[in-house]
Amino acid sequence: MPGVRCRRRAGRRRSALPPLDRGRHLRGFFARLYFSGLRPAEALGLRKQDCHLPATGWGLLVLTRSKPQTNKKWTDSGAAHDDRGLKHRAGDEGRPVPVSPELVAILREHIQEFGVHEDGRLFRSSRGGVISIGAYCEVWKAARTFALTPEQQVSPLAARPYDLRHAAVSLWLNTGVAAPDVAEQAGHGVDVLLRVYAKCIDGGTEIANQRIDNALAA
Structure with missing residues (x-):
């Protein structure tokens, strides 16, 4: 969630997965945030039946x-994670997200190595729960x-997992993907997208002018 900082958990809990496995288990989770710009709560709710992962090419x-994490008193179930529809969407409205071939391969490897929960979720604790922030x-x-490097570690560079989503959206805008298409894939409104990521498209005037020149000359 935006603005949510990684915080130290009170006390010591049993790890969701054995220490040597948890990083590998979350590899696909972090890849989802970067390659497809998902919010962490959306990646936690991802199920196998939501995925089309072909042997070659792009998937969907x-x-x-x-699965946003919140105070237990505010969830319908009393659990630490709520079960909701998507942000800025009707409760039963889905959002299609293209999957690059590299991410398809990562998710296929994840499913082969770790399987899925009985409800189809790809990412979960060893007890089947939702992985905490x-x-x-x-x-x-x-x-x-x-x-x-040590210098990078003390910098704001990729300080939070959510920064992977920001990096994804910034990359799409900088490579010239149309703002409405970026907004649709990221689950933003176009007005919010342009306001939040305005700096990503600053300085693109020369590129835009060249594209217009090329179109007029064709």
Whole structure:
């Protein structure tokens, strides 16, 4: 969730997965945020039946559920995670999201290695629960320590898992994908998208002018 910081959990709980496996289990989760721009709660709600993952080429997800973490007193079930429809959508309205071949391969490997929960969810704790913000932030912190230089580690670079979604949307805009298409895939309104990511498309005037010149000359 935007603005939610990785926070230390009170006390020590039993790990959702054995320490050596939890990072591998969440590899596909983090890949979903970066390659397809999902919100973490949407990735946690992802089910096998929502995925079309062909052996070659692009695939497709049809997102239908979200698993946001909140105070137990505010959930219908009394659990730490609610079960909701998608943000900015009617309760039964899905959102199609294209899946690049690289991500298709990652998700196919994930399903082969870890299987799925009885309800089809790809990402879950060893007891079948929804992975907490604290658990996946802990893994992300360890991944940053492993992958980044000491200088980068103390910088804001990829400080939160949610930053992977920001990176995805920024990349799409910078490569020239039309704003309405980016908004549809990311689950934003176009007005919100352009306001939040305005800096990503600043400085594109010369590129736009060249495209107009090319079109007029054709």
